[in-house]
Every structure is written in structure tokens, then in C-alpha cells.
Amino acid sequence: MNPNSAWSDKPDLTKRFLALLLVAVAVFLLLLLRLWNLQVINAERYQALSERNRIRYMPIAAPRGPIYDRDGHLLVDNRPAFGVSVMRQDVDDRDRLLERLSVYLEADREQLEGRLTAGRRFPFYRPVPLADDVSRDLLERVQENSLDLHGVLIEVQPLRSYPYEEAAAHIFGYLGEITDRELARFQGRGYRPGDFVGKTGMEQTLESYLRGTAGQRLVEVDVLGKELRVLQVQDPVPGNKVYLTLRRDVQLAAERALRGHAGSAVALDVRTGEVLALASLPSFNPALFARGISGSEWLELLQNPRHPLQNKAIKGQYPPASTFKIVTALAALRAGVATPNTRVECTGRFTLGNHEFRCWKRTGHGVTDLRKAMRESCDVWFYKVGLDLGIDRLAEMGQEFGLGQSLGIELAGEKEGLMPTRAWKRQRMGAPWYDGETVIAAIGQGFVLTTPLQLAVLTAAVANGGELLQPQLVKRVEGWDGQVFREARPEIIRKIDFGDGNLAAVRRSLEAAVNEPQATGRASRLESVRVAGKTGTAQVVRLRDEHRDRTVKETPYRFRDHALFVAYAPADDPEIAVAVVVEHGQSGGGTAAPIARAMLEAYFGLPVTEPAAPAGFYGD
């Protein structure tokens, strides 16, 4: 086509060019009219405004939303504190100002400078917070010298306070100063450098709900930036109220019972998946973070060998040991390789090829069926059954229980644990699977790794008839006007089919494991409520010979076994499931079961028996 074929109709375009011209002129006329209006008609008004254009908007920080337990007990609150900020546009001599402030505030000059520099990206007219939670004495000094400190102002900042100090610190998480990256991510939501945002836990997960909306004051200032009068105040709106699924008494009982140990305890409502308690010890005091943690305090937390900052309930990965026998039993029964009446002669050892696997009881349990095997935690019965079952069927059941997967709790950093299979080993290690590995997997040793949360969810599924529930921590998020933003609803991840009668048989054996004479879990027994449960003692390292015959006290801490216990109650109509893992606690029945018992007592409103303090903990 000849591009100019239609060029002959060019004259017709006159109209269009005229239209372009008219539109352009009209639009410019409109702009001019507006300028006329601003600059000629309203000039005096704007001149007056600019004459004493000393009007400024000062932000008023909003308190973060309070956090309650499920029954409305206040767990995290705010207290008023004073912070020192700088209005950059009023600063005449930056270096001098920093010098003086570092003296008056007894603060590190570089730290102050760092914050001021971070504020550079923001408009001049926004105060940049330099120091938080300043003591009254220092504040007075700043106030007395205010004439000398152009651009410095004192702002009231609400700070987090924690009535129960270290309790549930891992769930709440802590606040920290906003980073450049976060500033960019939250752009347009009104954050400024120096603001505090949730870094971990619920503070992080629910940041947008907890934060609230800053208010502001319209103030008139003089040329030096000194406030003359307040013209208008818009109050801040505090963050929304968060109700967690926790029950304060169960949480506190768990933490008290765990005191002196490193480990964690989880309690779930087996009907809803709601987390009633989630304790991880040692803990830390989140109040340290509320006003900005010092370098040395932070280093101390980081370097503590028992990892107080780690939430062991979701990040600790441990061999489930004998608590895993629940999975092995259910898998074997479902697959038909065993029945509750399958009898195995336990001589204290189990031979496979030329290797010998021992039962924890060296003298053996004699003839053993499912109930006895569970009650007395006979390893040989499970070695035999596990071998007949094979790793893949065992792993299938484990995976149905959520092992080796993240469960999607509302906390960042949940670990997945590991449920090994043949395929996994080939891919990961390039090696075939050996029967010996199946044998030890059947008693929850070897490659199997679980988090305490996974153990609790597993136990809850056994208790509620096979529903794997997603664990939930947020019961409700509610605005101050009563508007509900978020509400927990039970979420079933999957329904597990165990085959007829199998679950009932296993549950009876778990009752036996707590209540009958010889039971390994007797320390969790309650008078008024029937408990079902299972102990576990996980080998940390194959004990070196020199430690084999030592007593607990003589064994170095790091070589001691982990102590585990899972339970639910009441046995016939379960409401609560608990899982306890005590690192290097040595004995599931001796150390972990009493902690579970304390939690159950708290839950059922019984007087709580506190377990004895651990022996030798501080010694080694």
C-alpha cells in the first residue's frame, strides 16, 4: 500500500488540527484561570498564610493494639514513654546538635547520627525520632536546654509493656526499629524512620492490625520552630485488640513447669486446633526490645547456648522417639501386618542380619502385645512390626499426620521436620534404604525429626478421631468499635482413615501407658481426669562408652537424652492434647510427663503440682 494514498484527503484534516488547537488553548485557559484565582483573587489570603506560615502538623504516635488471651486476660499492654525527636528543617548546626544531644541523653553519638541520617529520605517537616523511652532526668536536661537545641522536640510514644515478663515471649515476638527495606515495603502506610515494627511472632504476623493510626496536632510555630499554640488535634487510633487462643493459666503452668529446662510445651484444643499454650524456654523479656535493645543485651541473647530467641515449639526439630510408636502402631494395624493381639517375644534384643537392636529394657519384656508394648514402651515389638510394615507405609502414615510438613501456624519460621522415605534417601544421600533404618525409624529414631507443634497436632488427631487440624493462635481481631476483622474457625487439613477399630485399640493402649501399673507415663496421671499418653526418650548421640554407665548427674548435659511426652485428656472425650519436649531432659516419663501433668491440671482447674527443679542443670 502506498502510504500516501490517502494523503490527498489531507485538507479534510483542517478540522482536526483546529480541534487539537482549541482543546490545547482551552485547557491552558483553564490553568490560567485557576492561577488567576490563586494569585490574584485569593492572593491576600495566601499571603497572610505564608506570612506566618508556621503551621505544622505533628504526628501523634498510636499505641499498638493490646493482646489478650482467649478469656480476655491482658497479656501485652502499652505504657506511656517519652522520646526525643528532631525536626530537620529547624536544625541549623547538625554536628553541634548531635554533639550536645549525645551528652544530654548520655547516648552514643553515632547511633543518634545513624537515625538522623535514616530520616533524610523523608520530608524535612517530619520529626525524626532519635531516642526512645528517655528517663525523666535526661528529659529535664533536654528541656532546660531547649533554647540551645533548635529543632529538638519531645514526643510521647506509647511503649509495649509485658505484665507477665518473659511468658509467651516467643508468641508475642518483639518489636524493632524499622529497617530501610521495611520502610520501602510499607511505603505509603505512614511509617517513618525510627518507628518500631513487629519483627517476630504475633507482632510481626499481625503488624497491620496491631499498628493503629497515628493522630496529629496542627500547631503554629515561630521561626525557630518553637510551638506557639495548638490549632487542632486529631487523636490517634490505637491498634486493634487481638485475642489469642492461648489460655493464660495453661501457658503459665507450662512455663513454670519448664523452668530450669531448655525445651517446649504445646497444648491444643483437640476439637478446634486452637493453641492453648505454646511455651519455649529459656525465654527472653520482650520489654528489652520495646525501647530498643542495646548491643550487649542482644549479643548475650544471641550467644546463649540454650538459644532463648528460638521458638523451640515450632523451630526445634527432635527425634520423636517412642512417642512415634503411636504412628507405627496405627500404620501397622491399618496395613494389617499386626493386630492388637499380635504377640512378640521380647528378649531385650532384636537381631536383623548380623546387627543387634536392643530394647531399652535389657532384660526384655517377655511376651508382648500392642497394649503391653505401648504401656511399657517395648522397642522389640515395634522393631518387628515396623520391619514387616516397611518404611514407605510407615512414612505414609507419618505424612498423613503432618510430619515432614509445615502446619501453617501464624508464626514465621515454622520448621518442617522430616519423615524419611526410600525416595527421599535416594535423592538426598544417593544411597539405598536399609532395613535397619526402618527398624529404628519404627521407634522414632534415625532420620525422623518432628517439631513439638507437630507432635501436639498428631496427638490431637489421635484424640479427636483422625482430624488433622491446622493449629491456630489468633482467636479474634477486634476493632475498638467492636468490629471483628478476623475470627478463628477450625480448619481440617485432612481426615485420616485408620481402618475399623484400630484407633480405638491404640487409644486404649495409650490410656494403659498412663494409668496401669508398669506404665511409663504414670507421672502424668490425674485423680479426677483420665489421661492417655506416651513417653519418649530420644538419644542425642550414641552414648560413648565412657558415659554409658554413668548416672544422669555424671553424664555431660549435651550427651543426655531428650525427654518427650504427648498426652490427651479426658481419655474418653478428649478436649486437650499436649506435647512436651525437654532438651537433654533424660527421661520422658520422669521429666516430660510431670510437665504435661501440670498443664493438664491447670486446664482442668485442678491445683497444679509443680515438678521438682531439674538436677544438675546449672552445674555443667
Place this chain on the structure above:
Amino acid sequence: MFDRRLLLNFDWTLLLTVCALALIGTASLHSATSGWSGGGTPLYLKQLSWFGIGLVLALLICCFDYRHLEHLGFHFFAINLALLVAVLLFGKTTMGATRWLDLGFFNLQPSEIMKVVIIITFARYFSRNGHFRGHTLRELLVPFALLVVPVVLVLKQPDLGTALLILFIAVVMVLFAGISRGVLVLLILLAMLGAGSGWFMLHDYQKERIYTFLNPERDPLGSGYHIIQSKIAIGSGGTLGKGFMQGTQSQLSFLPERHTDFAFSVFAEEWGFAGCLLLLLLYLFLIVWGISIARRAADRFGMFLAVGVTAMLFWHIVVNLGMVIGLLPVVGVPLPLFSYGGTSMVTTMIGAGLLLNVSMRRFMF
């Protein structure tokens, strides 16, 4: 061989207008930033050097026949699309937006180039496929497709301002190419529908800006503050202004971003309505001259090219001025030849170069 007629026909009027605007802009920038401490080259000198680079680029563009662009148009388009995709994949993120490709020595912003490329692409399409009786819906499918992809990619960055500008430029070109009345009505309906549903695609902060525009007091600390302070600065300029370097509003730092998006406010404060009138007349003259270049173009491609470039300048001017005087929401569009910034200056000068090119070849066949 060099044709002497090219020199004889060189469009000095356009070049002088552009230089005049750039010099006024630089002077105003000098005033706006005079109180700024800190070392380094003063911003107005940097801006001047950007103008120099732009000028060289514009003159280079004059050296080859713009008709070559017609054949290169789709290549440019394809390359530019690839760059936009690359931005989404490996772009550099600043303040929450991913708009730049880090090339080591400078940051390339492909969405800016897209403004010029879409002009070339549309000019090519309409100069070949057009008749002037009015396009039907079917004939508009191709340009629509050509437009939607880059606009969506730019929106993804997200960069609402640039996306809207690309859209506006394209709309002017389509309307100029002519559409039948039925299609016009349909398009208007679609645009209204699009605006309605587009609302739900906006980011919260963008919605916030529109709310703020409707009621600046709503967010007096954020963009509302800009508008309020900008209006005080402009309004207090009065009829004759406070004088060069005498703007209290701007000199006292009450006016934020006074060197970039709000550069005009500084000028308006210091030169008053009289200065604004002169400046607006200069800008209007630039637009009118652009239209007349289009009218006198030697071929259809040149005509559409000139219309497109003129539309680009027009929208930049109108959106920026509308924003600083409180007629439009704050969307961060620079004022051509006035706001500080290399990208804006270079894009504008490339546009000016294209206009010069079309203008000086109007007698060539």
C-alpha cells in the same frame, strides 16, 4: 549527500522556545535550591548539563531522516517490551517500585522510553492503515493490543503516572486518526467502566492520594501537605511575585520536593501571575507550534509523529501544572524542561529532536 535545504529549513523557532523554557527552568531551580547545604555540584548545574546532553541528542536526531524510524518502529517496540519485562524480572527496586534496570553507569527507566516508542509505533500503524473516515472497532484492535501490553507492564512496576501518560498520548493519536461516532461512544463507555474497575486495582496508597486530592486536609502530613503548601506558595506570589530568590515559602523549606514535581510552585511564588502567564504562553506556544509542525509535515508518518510528541509534551505540562495548583491528584509527573531530573530532560529533548526533524524535512519528498 547533505542537502542544504535542511539547514535552511531548520526550525529555529522551536529550538529557541525550548532553550528559553529550559533556561527559565534552570534559573528557577537555582533559586529553589540555593539554600541547600552539602557539597557536590549544585543541582542547577547538573540540570544544565542534562540539558546540554539533551540538546546534543536532539541535534543528532535531526541528522537522519525520521522516515527511517517508520521501518524501525516495531523493532523499537519489541526491544522496549523486552526491557519492560526485564524490569519486572531483574529490575532495581527503590521505595517499593521496580522501575529501573541497573546498567552500572546509570539506571535505565524503560517506561520513560516507552512514551516515545509508543508514539513511533502508533505513527507507523496509522500512517499505513489509516484512512480519515473514522476507524471501526475492528481496525482499532491492533493499536489496542499494542497499547495494552506496555501499559499493563508499566502498571505492574507500579508506575501509575507513566502508564496514564502512555495511555493519554495514545488516546490523542487515536482520536486524531479518527474513529467513527459509534466507536467513540463505545470507547467513552469503556473508559468509564475501566476507570470504575481500575479503582479496585489501585494500590492503597494510590487510592489514598485520590481521597487526599478530594480533601487535602485528610492527609495533611503526606501528599495533602504538598498540595496545601504548594497552593500557599503559588497564591502568595500574587500578581507580580515576590521576586527572584525571594520566595519565602520555598526558601524556608515549607515546600517539599520543590526542585522536582513542585518546581513550578517556586517559580509561581517568585514571579507571580505575570510570570506564570508568560511561562504558560511559552508552553502553549510550544504546543501550538508542535501542532503546526504536524500540519505542515511532508507525510502522514511525520504528521502522526509530531502529533504524538506534541501530545506527550501537552500531557506532561497539563498534568504537572494541574497537580501543583490543586486541580488534579498528585501523581508525580515532571514539568518538561523545568523539573529537576535527567530522565525527564532527555525524554523531552528526544521529543523536541523528533519535532525538529519532522519540521526541517517538511519540504522533502
